[in-house]
Amino acid sequence: xxxxxxxxxxxxxxxxxxxxxxxxxxxxxxxxxxxxxxxxxxxxxxxxxxxxxxxxxxxxxxxxxxxxxxxxxxxxxxxxxxxxxxxxxxxxxxxxxxxxxxxxxxxxxxxxxxxxxxxxxxxxxxxxxxxx
Numbered sequence: 001x002x003x004x005x006x007x008x009x010x011x012x013x014x015x016x017x018x019x020x021x022x023x024x025x026x027x028x029x030x031x032x033x034x035x036x037x038x039x040x041x042x043x044x045x046x047x048x049x050x051x052x053x054x055x056x057x058x059x060x061x062x063x064x065x066x067x068x069x070x071x072x073x074x075x076x077x078x079x080x081x082x083x084x085x086x087x088x089x090x091x092x093x094x095x096x097x098x099x100x101x102x103x104x105x106x107x108x109x110x111x112x113x114x115x116x117x118x119x120x121x122x123x124x125x126x127x128x129x130x131x132x
Contacts, residue, residue: 032064035099036074043119044126049093052129056080057089064095071095073104082108091122 037050057078094104106118
């Protein structure tokens with residue numbers, strides 16, 4: 001009888017450990033990242049940022065954090081070809097309480113752009129988006 005009790009306990013333990021690993025690893029992006037990925041920008045209102053970035057970049061990674069100024073930031077990094085050369089782009093979006101956001105920072109290969117150049121680059125990325 002003791003062996004029979006161990007088997008159901010073992011199954012329950014394995015199920016609990018599996019569930020905990022899923023919860024710890026997470027099931028996707030946090031709500032802040034989702035707000036930016038599902039959102040659009042005024043320059044391309046029909047292009048969801050996340051889908052446009054998926055089409056333009058390889059190896060894209062998203063994360064969110066709170067800045068030194070206590071702003072919620074959503075950051076994207078990805079690889080692309082820029083001016084016919086391999087490049088790594090980092091874009092940071094400042095997220096507001098109403099879930100709206102704006103481009104706060106953009107660099108290519110570690111070289112920060114001006115605000116106007118960053119917006120121009122965003123426009124090019126978003127305008128290449130084609131809904132599937």
